[in-house]
Amino acid sequence: MTGTAIVTGGARGLGRAYCLALSDAGFRVVVSDLLDGQSVAYEIAQAGGEAIYVTADISSAEDNVALASAAADAFGSIDVLINNAAYFSETTRGPFFEVPEMEWDRTFEVNVRGVWLSCSAVYPYMREQGSGKIINIASNTCFKGTVGFPHYVASKSAVIGLTRCLAQELGPDGITVNTVSPDLIPDPSLRPADSTSDEFVVAGRALKRTQVPEDMIGTILYLASSGADFVTGQNILVNGGAHYH
Template sequence: MNNLLLNKRIVISGAARGLGLSFATACAKQGADVVMLDILADEVHSQANLLKKQGLKATAWQIDLADASNIKSTIDNVIAHSAQIDGLINCGALATGVGGKNMMDYDEDLWDRVMQINVKGTWLLSKALVPYLKASSAGKIVNIASDTALWGAPNLMAYTASKGAIISMTRSMARELGEDNICVNCILPGLTIVEATAYVPQQRHDHYVNGRALNRKQYPEDIDGTAVYLLSNLASFVTGQNIPVNGGFVFN
């Protein structure tokens, strides 16, 4: 199907690279007007311009998910441009450089920063956009967690804990926002080939490929369809669900 998101305005955090960029591209190709957010200002603006050159609808804004006041001011600017918001993908997260140490060696400051961006940032961005999602006929929030929270990936505790929090938050958000006809769901990707996972040891990549029911590497486009579906009217009675998209490495 084409144009599953026609005339919908979708906000995507972490949209300069990797999964977030892939989601933004997929949504735009399905007819959405995508609002791309990222701390990497030059990159996110460049990517939005590339989409516009393809005849797609996209705007870009810099955001710092570690800064509550910046989140508010950024969303104020987004809304000043257009108050229509139909969907949100919470993809922005700190992933690079957060692994490799066990729980005894983890740095406290790094732990706090992972939680501040991945968990608190997701909450605050959602909170800022909920009033506008309520005004939509069928608002959608798609949180991006990780299947590491299901199988307990070692030497990655802060990231794994943050994604476990996203899973739990999804359920609570779905309960609280259901009365406003806002659906809240969560995608749990497996280890995906993007810039943020370039540092992951080959042994971990091999562990994933060999353990999947579908024995191959995972790419961003493997997840795009699930995100588009959850943002579309096809998923209007789906909420509170945590959906692993990992080639069968973890069954849920």
């Protein structure tokens, strides 16, 4: 595989895993994040790959336009967009009627508006070249109806709907748009309650183990490859059999 891939939220966790895997597969990688992603770009370069870091707030239209422009200027094309950045670990857990209004709005600004803006920014480049692959990251919580953070679940459900709309609209331009939905991938350093939650989640899976970032890589690389040229508008659950769809 060759081409240029943008990964939003690429500085740590799942985003970092996507960046490293895409580079290993032959892609030039644009690491994008509000956090410092220079170390990820350096890690890729040290391994013989090509990468740049571009700081961006995906809820900002201006930042998304600048991100797409930087990617095209550096590498000449935009072939893959992984919409991974999300407002998750910061969300308040509790009853739906206690969600702070500003937190609800910020969740949708990042998780829904951000995905829309990122897609809008790369679209002119993909349309001009007649090809492109957009991979949006949703969540298994949409299918479980997980309680405790309805603003996050609702925002990720909206991403699935947006994906289907974009698949229809962008198909004539040779662009595929799909969603991948992981289950809980615990990170106790960011969310201490994950350790307890993971025990409950693992018990409900067909595959009785903790999900790790590397479990997502095969599906991401498949959707980014020519092998998925006729796959669009789909949502793929990567959850160890926690839920079937």
